[in-house]
Amino acid sequence: MSAGRAEYRYYRAPGILERAARALLNNFVVEAVLVLLITLFYIGASGVDHVLGTRLRRTFVGMMHAVSRDRLNFIRKARMRHVFKKEYGMKKLKIKLAGGSYWLSIPCIVRGIDKKTHTEVKYLAKIMNERSAVKHRYMTLMRKMGVIAEGVDLRFDEYHCGREMGEYEKRCLERLRDASVNAPKVYGLHNLGADDYMLVMQFIEGTPLSKVTINDEIMDRLFIILRKMRENGIFHGDVKMDNFMLSGSAVYVFDCLKIDRSGAEEAAAFDLACLLCALADRAPAEAVLARARQYYSASDLERAAGMIDMALYKSDLELSEDRIKKLKQNITA
Known part of the structure; x- marks a missing residue:
C-alpha cells in the first residue's frame, strides 16, 4: 500500500473542539499568559520546597505531565500494526508502552515474528504529533524565561x-552513530495518518541509568560520550539519566532535543552542567568532579558552573541546596 493510500485510510479530520483547542494553544497571547502562570507557580513551588523541605515542585510537574500526556489508544495501535506488517514483514504483533517518564512522545515496544525468518523481533517506536510540538514549545518558552x-x-x-520532531531525532541519532557514539539504529519515519508520525528504531535491551548504581566507570563513560558529542558538534539539550541506557558494558544515548548550534560553547556548557547536576544527585559532588576533571579542562568546568542554575530549571533535576553548594564550590576549588 502506498503512503498516500495509507494516509487516506487512516485520516481522521480533527473535531471542532480539537481544532479550537489547537487554535487557542497556538495563540501567542494565550501562550504568554499560560507560560507566565505556570512559571510563577513553578518558582513559587520551588520556594516552598526550599523553605519547608517539601516536594511541591515535583508534584506539580508530575501533575502537569499526567494531565497533558498523550495516550496509546486502539486506533493508534491499529495503524501501527498496519505499518509493521506491511513495512517490516511482521506477524503476531504485540504493542505496549515502553514505560518511563514519557511526555513529549509516546514510546512503545513492538514485538512480533519476522515472516521470513520466523524468529522473534523487537522494535522501539515513538509517536510524535502536533500535540507533542505544542508541549515542546511551552517547555521551550519556560526555558527561555530561565535564560532571561x-x-x-x-x-x-x-x-x-x-x-519535524521525528526528522530531527532521526538525524541526531544517525549523527551520533556516525561519531561512534552508541545510539539505536533508525529504520524509518512513518505517517500514521492525520498528524501522527512514528519513528521506528532498534530496540536496545538494557536498563536506564536512572535505575543503575552510578560508579566511576559509569561516570567515565558518560563524560567520554559528552566530550565526543561536543567534538563532533552534537548537542543533546536534555541530558538526564533516563536518556542513557546501560546495555551489557555499553552506554547508549537517546532522545536529543533541539538546541541552537550557533552558540556551540554555550550549548556544550549547558549539556555538561546538566550531566554534572544529574550525577551529583546520585553521587558525591567531589567524586563527580574528580572524574569530570579527567576529561574536561578547568575552563570547561568553570563555563559549565555558570550554567548550573540554568540546568536546574529542568523539571527532572531536583538537587538539594547543600548538593548545589558543594557542586559549585568543588568546581571552583
Whole structure:
C-alpha cells in the first residue's frame, strides 16, 4: 500500500473542539499568559520546597505531565500494526508502552515474528504529533524565561509539528552513530495518518541509568560520550539519566532535543552542567568532579558552573541546596 493510500485510510479530520483547542494553544497571547502562570507557580513551588523541605515542585510537574500526556489508544495501535506488517514483514504483533517518564512522545515496544525468518523481533517506536510540538514549545518558552532570569547566552529551538520532531531525532541519532557514539539504529519515519508520525528504531535491551548504581566507570563513560558529542558538534539539550541506557558494558544515548548550534560553547556548557547536576544527585559532588576533571579542562568546568542554575530549571533535576553548594564550590576549588 502506498503512503498516500495509507494516509487516506487512516485520516481522521480533527473535531471542532480539537481544532479550537489547537487554535487557542497556538495563540501567542494565550501562550504568554499560560507560560507566565505556570512559571510563577513553578518558582513559587520551588520556594516552598526550599523553605519547608517539601516536594511541591515535583508534584506539580508530575501533575502537569499526567494531565497533558498523550495516550496509546486502539486506533493508534491499529495503524501501527498496519505499518509493521506491511513495512517490516511482521506477524503476531504485540504493542505496549515502553514505560518511563514519557511526555513529549509516546514510546512503545513492538514485538512480533519476522515472516521470513520466523524468529522473534523487537522494535522501539515513538509517536510524535502536533500535540507533542505544542508541549515542546511551552517547555521551550519556560526555558527561555530561565535564560532571561539567569542572563545566560543560550537559545532553544522549537518544532513546528510532529514530523519535524521525528526528522530531527532521526538525524541526531544517525549523527551520533556516525561519531561512534552508541545510539539505536533508525529504520524509518512513518505517517500514521492525520498528524501522527512514528519513528521506528532498534530496540536496545538494557536498563536506564536512572535505575543503575552510578560508579566511576559509569561516570567515565558518560563524560567520554559528552566530550565526543561536543567534538563532533552534537548537542543533546536534555541530558538526564533516563536518556542513557546501560546495555551489557555499553552506554547508549537517546532522545536529543533541539538546541541552537550557533552558540556551540554555550550549548556544550549547558549539556555538561546538566550531566554534572544529574550525577551529583546520585553521587558525591567531589567524586563527580574528580572524574569530570579527567576529561574536561578547568575552563570547561568553570563555563559549565555558570550554567548550573540554568540546568536546574529542568523539571527532572531536583538537587538539594547543600548538593548545589558543594557542586559549585568543588568546581571552583
